[in-house]
Amino acid sequence: MKVEQLSPGGALIRKRVDVAAVFAEHHVGLVRLALVMVGDQATAEDVVQEAFTRTHAGRGRLRDPDKALAYVRSAVFNGCRSVMRRRATVFRRAVPYEPPVWSAESAALVSEERREVLRALLGLPSRQREALTLRYYLDLSDQEIAETMGISGSTARSTIARGLAALGRALGEDS
Amino acid sequence: MNSPMEDRLREALAEAGATVDPSTLSPLHASGRPRVRVDFRLLAAAGAVVLAGAVTAAVLISPGDEQRAAVANPPADQKGETELFVFLCAKYPTKSPDCPGGSPTGQQTRAIQQALQAVPGVSQVLYENSAGAYLRFRRDYAGNKTLLGAVAVADLPTSFHVQLRAGADVNALQAKLKSIRGVSGTSEPKTDNLSASEQGNNNADISVFLCAKGSAAASCGAVAAPGSTKDAPKFTESGKAITLAQQSDLAREIAKTPGVQSVRFESQQEAYENFKRAYASNKAILKATKPSDMPKSFRLQLRPDADSGEVIAQLQHLPGVASVINSKCVTERLTLYQRYGISLPESKVCAS
Missing domain, CATH: 1.10.10.10 (Winged helix-like DNA-binding domain superfamily/Winged helix DNA-binding domain)
Structure with a gap:
């Protein structure tokens, strides 16, 4: 019985994904995606870096390897959303950006x-x-x-x- | 199947995306640190010495016997590897003694990174920017409103986290790094003190150091001579030791002070034993110190709800008291330096 109790935990650990590797592999693609979303490369790189830092910090939480890329993309996506939202506030009364x-x-x-x-x-x-x-x-x-x-x-x-x-x-x- | 609109959109996006040149991308920097499980606020033992450096500070540490064991047996998960944080100069303040050249440029940072990677014995070099450090800081001090309010992202320096293999010469590397432009300082975040902190908090919250004969503290009656400097102090009158009568008055006074849970007296001999333990590896400093150099002290433990600032204020002007030190504060400040490279004044760290 003990073995059965231990196995779910073990399975979770084995399934844990190295988010950093996903980022490294898809770095250029992610920056391109962010660029298409936010428009300039500098911001795009920042967004990806930020997403990387955040997800890296929480890497223990990601347990489904099949969703790793979707997860990473969502992180970049959310970063882009924040950038766009910030811009909308800043530029609301100024010239269109x-x-x-x-x-x-x-x-x-x-x-x-x-x-x-x-x-x-x-x-x-x-x-x-x-x-x-x-x-x-x-x-x-x-x-x-x-x-x-x-x-x-x-x-x-x-x-x-x-x-x-x-x-x-x-x-x-x-x- | 595809409408012209879809094709146009596809091409436009592809062309926009293609403007990113992979060779110009700056690499991703990882904070590279797993979430921290140990409560580092309760630092103890040897590490505190690094910060304060003075004999009085050394006495702060009163490790119990379990702690001695902990120091002798470093935790197994370290596998003999050492981690070294290399803090880079921050933008502000622009002029500081460690950083005459201001914060390093991107090129200089890369040069430092390459230099670190080239050091024999280095197995890994990770870069952490201010944002990464801040996230780590927020996590470690999630419950500490005072600190969270006192530190902003820009206060935290960027750093390299260097992993050294067992047997690498950490001290030599640290000395070498200090001379590099753009490096403000180094620290070993995982020194023995962390394992000691896990042993529980049988350390004192507040230490009341008593006046010894020849004390240099003004509170003991020492009068500095004109022209006296920090490095070469001269006194027209040296301090007087606490009298036995004063000492028993003080013990009564401490017992009466609200918020004090327990008091322990530490004699000169006990203090010296602790000192010897803390400085076991430093022969020079052991040789230069005698038991009579160590001040006597009262070690106070406070109730959890006690206001440490008030207790200190009440005690520090009593006759025969050389100084009152909030040990938690000292270790907290040390942790802040070791792990984040920031030095904050005591008033900010321990405002209660």
Whole structure:
């Protein structure tokens, strides 16, 4: 009987995931994801670093290896949300903030046509923007998007559809 | 299947994402420390000596016999490895004696990191920024409102956490690091004192040191000569030892003081024994110290709800008292330096 009592604990320990390794492996990808969300690389790197520090501190809590990447992405995602929220407060009464990736200064890096799309994306409600980014940048499935964003699969699906429609309207497409 | 809108969005995102050049990314820095389970606030023994350095401070430590055992047998989980924290100079204050050059630039930091990695015996070098240190700090002092209010993120210096293999020469490395520009100091966060702290808190909350003959404390009647400096003190009149009558008055007074739970008297000989134990590895300082150099003291334990500040204020002006020291405060300040590289005034650490 003793063995049985011990085994669940042992299993949990074995399943523990090294979050740091997940971060190291996906560092560039995560920074890119954050960049697409917040617009500039410096902030994106900060967001990823911050998420890394936080999750690293709580690494003992993560017990499901299959969800490690989704967990890490959520951490980065939440960081991006905080940044966007902070900006919204700071810039509410000031000039609209134009982060570099979709601003005129980055014309050398990203073509005008693309920047137009990015700007339209920025104008969407945050949840739609996030869902679209996960779908069309990371090519995640509905279920993965749902896990990352902490919503249900069907909500993810409908959010993407609505976001896509809104984006089309913003860009003046009739399709 | 794909609508043109989807394609446009996909391409735009891909292009935006591609602007990140992997080679320009700065590496992720880990705080690298698991959550802390030991209550480090109750530091004891040898470590306190490092901070205060003075003979009186050494006497603070009155390790019991279990603690002596703990010091002799370091915890097994250390596997002979030593951890060294290397604190980098902070931005503020811009000018401090340890940091004439101010805080190191990114390049200098990397240079320090590389230098550390190149040291023989070093198995791991982790970097911790202020935010990481602050998270750690918040966790360790979650219940301490005074400290949380006194320390901000910017107060905590960035640091490297160096793991040294067994047998590596820590002292030589520490000496070498002190001379490096941008390094403000080093500490060994896991010294023996931690294991001693786990042994329980049979240490005194407050230590009342009594005047000895020839004491340099003004409270004992010593009068400093004009031109006397800290390094070369001169006295026109040296202090007087506490008289037996004063001592018994004092014992009565302490027993009457509200908040005091128990009192223990420590003789010069006992103090010297403790001192010998604390400095067992330092032959030079042992040779230079005699039992008669050690002050007598009363060791007080307070009730949990007692106001230590008030007790100190009541006792420190009584005749024959050289100084009253809040031991918890001293160890707390030592911990703060050892683990976070910050020196805070006593008023901030122990404001009750």
